[in-house]
Amino acid sequence: MKYTSIFGGVQGLNVLIGLIRNKFVAVILGPAGMGLVSLYNSTSSLMSNLTGLGLSMSGVRRVSEDYDENPDSEKLLDTVKLIRSLSVVAAIFGTLICMLFSGVLSYFTFGDCSHVYSFLALSPLIGMMAIITGELAVMKGIRMLRPLALATLFNVVAALFISVPLFYCYGMKGIIPSFLLVSFSQILFTMHYSCRRFPFRISFRREFLSRGNTIIKLGVAFVLAGVFSSGSEFLIRLFLNNLGSLDTVGLYNAGYMITIVYGGLVFSAMETDYFPRLSAVGHDDKVGQNSVVNRQVEVSLVLISPMLIAFIIALPVILPLLFSSKFNAVLTMTQVTVLALYMRALKLPLS
Secondary structure, rough: HHHHHHHHHHHHHHHHHHHHHHHHHHHHHHHHHHHHHHHHHHHHHHHHHHHHHOHHEEEEEEEHHHHHOOOOOHHHHHHHHHHHHHHHHHHHHHHHHHHHHHHHHHHHHHHHOOOHHHHHHHHHHHHHHHHHHHHHHHHOOOOHHHHHHHHHHHHHHHHHHHHHHHHHHHHHHHHHHHHHHHHHHHHHHHHHHHHHHHHOOOOHHHHHHHHHHHHHHHHHHHHHHHHHHHHHHHHHHHHHHHHHHHHHHHHHHHHHHHHHHHHHHHHHHHHHHHHHHHOOOOOHHHHHHHOOOOOHHHHHHHHHHHHHHHHHHHHHHHHHHHHOHHHHHHHHHHHHHOOOHHHHHHHHHOO
């Protein structure tokens, strides 16, 4: 509850700033613009999950185990160096893959090759996302929770002040520059805090990188899970774009964002502390594992239940307020989708 309240407060500010940003995006770009942003986002997430080596989870686990063993050991320093080295490798690999398959991505996403140059321009985004993932894994693993919360807050503020002026001045042409500039600012803020604890060091020696085989093997499972998750979202948006239009994708994305994304921030706040804490429990300590999991399920239900009830009732007012009256078509969808968050409160701690 303590760490959830810390991240819950930060996530509350993040939601507020994100709501302001999305309000501007909805008014300036409309459903079609939000649809384009959604397609670029889902494609980037798919490529990031596909090439990211699963470091967002396997890296946290490895760092957390070494940190609990001895927070000042050379072994921990080597692990941090290894995670960062692997994230740089993933960044280079992801950028090259996105560049090579930009034509394929354009064809499958939009049905033609008119967006090849857009995906070429977005390829550095995949690399930056991999670097950010590695730094966040380090910060979560060593429980840098307050700096992590501050970095998250600054990232959201930067996204607001970068993207809104670009959208206002350039319309849809400002979407790709905003993606790149926002990701670059996230690298700066995240590394500002992580490098204060561990100066940035990497190594590309084969024998050193080979130590990460166990991390990568564990990460492959998370890669597959991430690909299924982001891949399904990509296919849904692709289907809606082909069957309907960018407006349809924009409406769907608004409904998805207001329920799954904003509601999911509560789980994100809990998971930031929960996963490292669960990883620190010994593999043979079944009683300790059960205790940690059961407490997390209980806290999840206590926090999420009243919020979701109020959310369902208030949605007819919230939806046009957060976006615009053009998005009222997804009201019923959002009210039904909220029920999925109850199931997530039970599923997430177990998974």
